[in-house]
Amino acid sequence: GYFDPDCGGKQVIVHLFEWKWTSIAEECERFLSAAGFCGVQVSPVHEHVIVTTDAMRPWWERYQPVSYKLTSRSGTEEEFIDMVQRCNAVGVRIYVDAVLNHMAGLGRSGIGTAGSSFDSDAHDFPGVPFTVADFTPRDMCPSHDGNVNNYGDPNNVRNCYLVGLTDLYGATDYVRQKQIEYLNRLLEIGVAGFRVDAAKHMWPADLEAIQGGLSKPAFFYHEVIDRNDGAVKVDEYFHLGRVTEFRYCSKIATGIRDFSQLGNLIDLGWGMCPSDKAFVFVDNHDNQRGHGGAGDVITHKDPFLYKLAISYMLAYPYGFTRVMSSYFFESTDEGPPHDGNYNTLDVTINPDGSCGNGWVCEHRWAPITRMVAFRNAVAGTELANFFLEGDNVAFSRGDKGFFAIAKSGSMDRTFQTGMPAGTYCNIIDGCASQVTVNGDGNAQIRITNADEPILAICQGCDG
Ligand code: LAG
Ligand code: CA
Numbered sequence: 001g002y003f004d005p006d007c008g009g010k011q012v013i014v015h016l017f018e019w020k021w022t023s024i025a026e027e028c029e030r031f032l033s034a035a036g037f038c039g040v041q042v043s044p045v046h047e048h049v050i051v052t053t054d055a056m057r058p059w060w061e062r063y064q065p066v067s068y069k070l071t072s073r074s075g076t077e078e079e080f081i082d083m084v085q086r087c088n089a090v091g092v093r094i095y096v097d098a099v100l101n102h103m104a105g106l107g108r109s110g111i112g113t114a115g116s117s118f119d120s121d122a123h124d125f126p127g128v129p130f131t132v133a134d135f136t137p138r139d140m141c142p143s144h145d146g147n148v149n150n151y152g153d154p155n156n157v158r159n160c161y162l163v164g165l166t167d168l169y170g171a172t173d174y175v176r177q178k179q180i181e182y183l184n185r186l187l188e189i190g191v192a193g194f195r196v197d198a199a200k201h202m203w204p205a206d207l208e209a210i211q212g213g214l215s216k217p218a219f220f221y222h223e224v225i226d227r228n229d230g231a232v233k234v235d236e237y238f239h240l241g242r243v244t245e246f247r248y249c250s251k252i253a254t255g256i257r258d259f260s261q262l263g264n265l266i267d268l269g270w271g272m273c274p275s276d277k278a279f280v281f282v283d284n285h286d287n288q289r290g291h292g293g294a295g296d297v298i299t300h301k302d303p304f305l306y307k308l309a310i311s312y313m314l315a316y317p318y319g320f321t322r323v324m325s326s327y328f329f330e331s332t333d334e335g336p337p338h339d340g341n342y343n344t345l346d347v348t349i350n351p352d353g354s355c356g357n358g359w360v361c362e363h364r365w366a367p368i369t370r371m372v373a374f375r376n377a378v379a380g381t382e383l384a385n386f387f388l389e390g391d392n393v394a395f396s397r398g399d400k401g402f403f404a405i406a407k408s409g410s411m412d413r414t415f416q417t418g419m420p421a422g423t424y425c426n427i428i429d430g431c432a433s434q435v436t437v438n439g440d441g442n443a444q445i446r447i448t449n450a451d452e453p454i455l456a457i458c459q460g461c462d463g
Contacts, residue, residue: 002211002241003276005219005320006192007093010038011375012314013322014363017285018043018059018336021075021083023347024094028087030349035369036376039093041195041322045070045080045186047114047127049104057342058333059285063197064104064165066112067127068182073113073335073344084190093192095219100179100210101198102165103130120166134175136160136167148201151230158232162201170206180213193219199243200224200232207240221279221320225293228271235273242279242320246293247272252282253298256309259407263388266318278319282309288324289332300326300360304451307367308405311428311454314371315395315403317383321375323368326360367452370427373461374401385416394445401458402435402443409450417443417457424457 005013014037016024024040032040044062047069051061062073070077084094109119116127123132141160143149148163150156161167168175183194199207199222211220220241226234227247234243247270255262266272273279286292288299298309313321327336337345337358348356355361362368381398392411394404396418404411421439425431429449435457437443447453 001217002220004217005038005093005095006217007038008091009376009379010036011321011379012037012372013039013041013095013320014325015041015281015285015322016043016325018327018344019074019325019347019359020344021079025083025086027347028083028090028092031364032087032092033090035363036373037092037363039095039192040087041095041097043072043074044097044099044197045072045074046099046182047112047116048072049108049112049118050110051108055333057335057338059335060291060333061335063099064108065099065102065125066104066118067114067116067125068178068185069112069114069116069127070185071114081189088190094190095193095195095221096186096191097197098183098194099197100168100170100207101201102162102167103135104166105164106161106166107164123166128178130168130175130178134169134172136169141167151232154231157230158201158203162198167201170202170210176206176209176213179210183210183218184213184215187214187216187218191218193221196220196222196241198223199237200226204236204240207237211240226271227293233271234277235271238273238277242277243273244284245273245278245280245319246287248278248280248319249283249287249293249297250295252309252313253296256298256305256312259388259391259393262312262393263386265316273319275318279322280313280319281322281324282306282313283324284322285324285326288326289329291332300324300362303365306362307365307452308407308454310362310368311371311403311456312393312405314368314375315378315397315401315456317378317381317397323363323372325363328358328360366430367428367454370430370461371456374403374427374456374458377401377458377461384418387415397458399459401456401461404445404447404455406447406453409447409453411445411447411453411455413445414442415445416441419443419457419459424459426455426457427461428452428454428456 047067049064283297345357378397378401385396391407402417426433
C-alpha cells in the first residue's frame with residue numbers, strides 16, 4: 001500500500017535532482033544497485049514550461065506543468081521508460097515527483113517541453129486538456145490578490161494560487177480523472193511511487209480520490225511543510241502515506257552543530273511525525289538553496305558536518321530516509337550543469353568514483369554510501385546503549401550494529417556495543433580500522449580520522 005516502497009526491504013532513496021534519464025539508468029546499473037539503494041526520486045517527469053524571461057532555464061521550471069506528456073528537460077518518454085526498466089531490472093525503484101496542485105504560473109504562455117501550447121492567464125492547457133473550469137474558482141480563495149498568503153487559513157493555503165501558480169480544482173471528477181490517468185500511466189511503466197509536490201496546498205480528500213483510483217499499489221510521501229506554525233498539519237495526511245518532516249532538517253542541523261542538542265532530535269511534542277509516518281532528509285532541493293521551508297540546514301557546501309549529519313540520520317531509527325544528490329550552484333535559480341544550448345550535461349564519473357561536469361554526487365561520498373548499507377543491515381532493530389557526552393555520541397541498533405561519532409576527531413574508550421563477539425570492519429573507512437567485540441558485548445572504540453570521525457560496524461555489511 002501507500003507505505004510500502006516495494007524495494008525488497010531496503011531503506012534509503014536518493015534524489016538525483018535534475019539528472020537526465022540516461023544518466024540515472026547508468027547510475028542504477030553501475031552504482032546504486034550494489035550500494036543497496038532502494039530507489040531514486042527523479043525530478044518531475046511531465047511536460048513543463050521553458051523559462052527564459054525572469055530567469056534563464058532555472059531548475060524550478062519543472063514545477064510548472066504544461067501537460068502530463070512525458071517529455072521534459074531530463075529526456076523523452078522513451079528514455080524515461082528505458083530508465084525505469086533498467087533500474088527495476090537491477091532492483092532500484094523509481095519514485096516520481098508528482099506536481100498535481102497546479103499548472104504553470106500566471107503570466108506565462110507559449111510552448112512546453114513536449115511541444116504543447118499553453119496560456120496560463122486564459123487557463124488553457126490543451127495538452128491535457130485543462131480549461132478554465134478545471135481551476136479553483138476565484139471566490140473559493142479568501143485572499144485579496146488570489147495568492148496564498150495566510151497560512152493560518154486552510155482555505156487560503158489550498159484554494160489560492162501558490163506563488164501565482166494556476167491552482168487546479170481537485171474537487172472535480174475531471175481533474176481527478178486526468179491525474180489518475182497520469183499516475184496510472186507511470187505505474188504501468190513500472191514506477192514504484194510518488195513524492196506529492198505541494199501536498200500541503202491540496203485537500204486531503206482530493207488526494208484520497210486520486211490515490212483511490214490507482215490501478216496498482218504505490219508508495220506515497222507527501223510534501224507538507226509543517227513547523228507547527230500554520231493551520232495545515234502533517235497528521236491530516238497520515239492515512240495517505242508518509243509525510244515530509246521538515247522539522248527534522250532543523251533538528252539534525254542543530255544537533256550536529258552542537259552535540260548537546262542531539263539528545264532532543266525527535267520532538268513529538270512539537271508535532272513531529274511518529275517514526276512510521278515520517279519521511280526525513282538532512283536537506284532537500286528547496287531548502288539547500290533558500291527556497292521553500294529553508295532554515296539553517298546543513299548541505300554539501302559544508303562537507304564535514306554534512307557527512308556527520310547524513311551518517312547520523314542513516315544510523316538513527318526514525319522515519320524513511322532520503323539522501324540528496326546535488327549539482328554545484330552559485331545562484332538560487334541556476335539550473336543543472338548544461339551546454340551552451342542549456343541541454344543538461346551527462347554525469348561523468350572520475351577515476352576516484354566522484355562525479356564530474358558539475359555534479360556533486362553526495363550519495364557517492366564514502367561515509368554516505370556505506371551508511372546506506374548500515375541502515376539496510378540494522379532495519380527493524382531498536383536503539384540501545386545511547387551515549388552522549390561532549391563531542392562524542394554512540395549507540396547500538398539491536399545486536400546488528402553499533403555507531404559512533406567523535407566530532408573532535410578522536411576517541412578511545414570502551415562501549416557496550418550490544419553485538420555478538422567477533423571482529424568487525426569499520427565500514428566508514430573501508431575496513432582500514434577494525435573493532436573487536438568481546439563476549440560481553442564490550443569493545444574498545446578508537447576513532448582517529450579527523451576528516452571523517454565516524455565509526456560504524458554491523459553484521460552482514462562488511463566486505
Ligand atoms: C514545492 N513543494 O511543495 C517544490 O518543492 C518547490 O520547489 C516549488 O517551488 C513549489 N512546491 C511549487 O511546485 C518552486 C520554486 C519557486 C517557483 C516554483 C514554480 O521554489 O520559486 O516559482 O517552483 O516554478 C517561480 C518563481 C516565482 C513565480 C512562480 C510562478 O520563482 O517568482 O511567481 O514561478 O511563475
Ligand atoms: Ca491548491
